[in-house]
Amino acid sequence: MxxxxxxxxxxxxxxxxxxxxxxxxxxxxxxxxxxxxxxxxxxxxxxxxxxxxxxxxxxxxxxxxxxxxxxxxxxxxxxxxxxxxxxxxxxxxxxxxxxxxxxxxxxxxxxxxxxxxxxxxxxxxxxxxxxxxxxxxxxxxxxxxxxxxxxxxxxxxxxxxxxxxxxxxxxxxxxxxxxxxxxxxxxxxxxxxxxxxxxxxxxxxxxIGKFNRLKAAELRLSDEQKTQLSAGNDLILEDGTSLKSQDFRGKERPATRFVVSGDTSEMSKGITSLSEIDVLVHESTFLNDAQQWADEFLHSTSTGAARTALACKARHLVLTHFSARLKDATVPLSEATQILESSSTxxxxxxxxxxxxxxxxxxxxxxxxxxxxxxx
Ligand SMILES: [Zn+2]
Ligand SMILES: [Zn+2]
The missing domain is CATH 3.60.15 (Metallo-beta-lactamase; Chain A)
Structure with missing residues (x-):
C-alpha cells in the first residue's frame, strides 16, 4: 500500500x-x-x-x-x-x-x-x-x-x-x-x-520499479554485473547474450497525490490549478438547493465538490463535512454522481x-x- x-x-x-x-x-x-x-x-x-x-x-x-x-x-x-x-x-x-x-x-x-x-x-x-x-x-x-x-x-x-x-x-x-x-x-x-x-x-x-534480484541470481550474475544493470546500464555477457537493464526492473511506481480540503467554496484555485489528483476528499456541507448558503458562508455544495473534482481531473472524489441536517449521504452522493456521470471520476x-x-x-x-x- x-x-x-x-x-x-x-x-x-x-x-x-x-x-x-x-x-x-x-x-x-x-x-x-x-x-x-x-x-x-x-x-x-x-x-x-x-x-x-x-x-x-x-x-x-x-x-x-x-x-x-x-x-x-x-x-x-x-x-x-x-x-x-x-x-x-x-x-x-x-x-x-x-x-x-x-x-x-x-x-x-x-x-x-x-x-x-x-x-x-x-x-x-x-x-x-x-x-x-x-x-x-x-x-x-x-x-x-x-x-x-x-x-x-x-x-x-x-x-x-x-x-x-x-x-x-x-x-x-x-x-x-x-x-x-x-x-x-x-x-x-x-x-x-x-x-x-x-x-x-x-x-x-x-x-523506478524494484530490481529483480531473483532473475539476476538465476542468471548467476556477478555483483558487478548486478550493479551495472541496477544502475541502468545494459550488458553483453561473455557468451554474447545481451541483457537490457529495463528487463530487470519491475513496473514503474507512479507518483501519487492525495488532497484533503478543509472548508472552502467550490473551485478554489489551489485545487483547480492542479491537473491529475488521485484522491480528492472535498467538503460537501450543503445540498445543491442551498447554493446561496454555500456562497454566503464560503462552503461547497455536493455538486460544487463534483465540479471541483472535474476541474482537477481527480480519479476519485470523496464527499465529507456534511451538514448536521442531513440524515445520511444518499442525496449529496446522487447529486454529485449526476455531475460526474460522463466523466471517469x-x-x-x-x-x-x-x-x-x-x-x-x-x-x-x-x-x-x-x-x-x-x-x-
Ligand atoms: Zn468545518
Ligand atoms: Zn470553517
Missing amino acids: RMELHILGTSSARPTGKRQVSGSLIQCDEGIVVIDAGEGFQTRYADQRKRLKTYDKGNTLRASRINAVCLTHGHLDHTWGLLPWMHTMALDKRETPLLILGPTSSEVFDAVIAGEPIPDFAPSAELARQIKGCQELGGTSESLGYSVRWVLGDLAENRWLEMGDDGVATPLKTMPQPEGWKKNRMHPLATHHTVPSCAWMIESKGG VVSAAVDGDRITISDSGSISHLVWADDGWVS
Missing part, C-alpha cells in the same frame, strides 16, 4: 449521533500526517486504533509515527482537539518531534513577524491567536517534553514563520517538511473560506472511520467502516 487516509470525522461544525467533527490521518511509508483535529480528536484516534487492532492487525497508526499536523483553518471544529491530544502524547512520553502547520493572512503574518500584537480585525478563529493560546496552555517543547514546532504560512506570498516557545517569530526560508522524509511531501493548496484556509496535498514521488461518500487506500500499483479503494469491520 502506498498511502492510506483514515477519515475520523465527517460532520460540519457540530457533532451528530453518527458523525463527529473534522480530523483525518494520512499514512505513507515515511510516517503519518494528521489533517485537522477537531473537538474530541484523540478519542476518535484511539477508537480507530482499537478497530484496527481487531480487524486489521499490524496496521497500528502508532503515535510515534505521526510527524506533522496540517491545519486547514482555524475554525474550532477543525482545531479544538489538537492541544488535549498533544498533552496526552506527553503523558505517553512521546519523543518524536511534531511539526504543526497552518495558514494565516498576509496582514497577520506582517504583524506577527514584526513582533506586534495580532490586529483586532483578524477573526477570532485566527490561527496565530490559537497558537499563542496553545503555547500559554503548555503547548511548548519545554512543557510537553518533545519537540513542537508551530509554523504559520502566508500562502498568498508563500512566506513562512515559526512561532517560538519564547513568543518570538522567526522567518523560515521555505515551509518545513517532516524530518527525514525523502519520498513524500506535504503541500498547502490555497482555498476560499471565511478565514484564511488551505487544503493539504500529500504527494508521494514516483520511482468515481465518487463516494465518507462515514466516520472510513479508510481510503492507494495501492502500490495505483488502484484506489474506499473501505467503509461498518461497525464490525471495513467493507469495500
Whole structure:
C-alpha cells in the first residue's frame, strides 16, 4: 500500500449521533500526517486504533509515527482537539518531534513577524491567536517534553514563520517538511473560506520499479554485473547474450497525490490549478438547493465538490463535512454522481472511520467502516 487516509470525522461544525467533527490521518511509508483535529480528536484516534487492532492487525497508526499536523483553518471544529491530544502524547512520553502547520493572512503574518500584537480585525478563529493560546496552555517543547514546532504560512506570498516557545517569530526560508522524509511531501493548496484556509496535498514521488534480484541470481550474475544493470546500464555477457537493464526492473511506481480540503467554496484555485489528483476528499456541507448558503458562508455544495473534482481531473472524489441536517449521504452522493456521470471520476461518500487506500500499483479503494469491520 502506498498511502492510506483514515477519515475520523465527517460532520460540519457540530457533532451528530453518527458523525463527529473534522480530523483525518494520512499514512505513507515515511510516517503519518494528521489533517485537522477537531473537538474530541484523540478519542476518535484511539477508537480507530482499537478497530484496527481487531480487524486489521499490524496496521497500528502508532503515535510515534505521526510527524506533522496540517491545519486547514482555524475554525474550532477543525482545531479544538489538537492541544488535549498533544498533552496526552506527553503523558505517553512521546519523543518524536511534531511539526504543526497552518495558514494565516498576509496582514497577520506582517504583524506577527514584526513582533506586534495580532490586529483586532483578524477573526477570532485566527490561527496565530490559537497558537499563542496553545503555547500559554503548555503547548511548548519545554512543557510537553518533545519537540513542537508551530509554523504559520502566508500562502498568498508563500512566506513562512515559526512561532517560538519564547513568543518570538522567526522567518523560515521555505515551509518545513517532516524530518527525514525523502519520498513524500506535504503541500498547502490555497482555498476560499471565511478565514484564511488551505487544503493539504500529500504527494508521494514516483520511482523506478524494484530490481529483480531473483532473475539476476538465476542468471548467476556477478555483483558487478548486478550493479551495472541496477544502475541502468545494459550488458553483453561473455557468451554474447545481451541483457537490457529495463528487463530487470519491475513496473514503474507512479507518483501519487492525495488532497484533503478543509472548508472552502467550490473551485478554489489551489485545487483547480492542479491537473491529475488521485484522491480528492472535498467538503460537501450543503445540498445543491442551498447554493446561496454555500456562497454566503464560503462552503461547497455536493455538486460544487463534483465540479471541483472535474476541474482537477481527480480519479476519485470523496464527499465529507456534511451538514448536521442531513440524515445520511444518499442525496449529496446522487447529486454529485449526476455531475460526474460522463466523466471517469468515481465518487463516494465518507462515514466516520472510513479508510481510503492507494495501492502500490495505483488502484484506489474506499473501505467503509461498518461497525464490525471495513467493507469495500
Ligand atoms: Zn468545518
Ligand atoms: Zn470553517
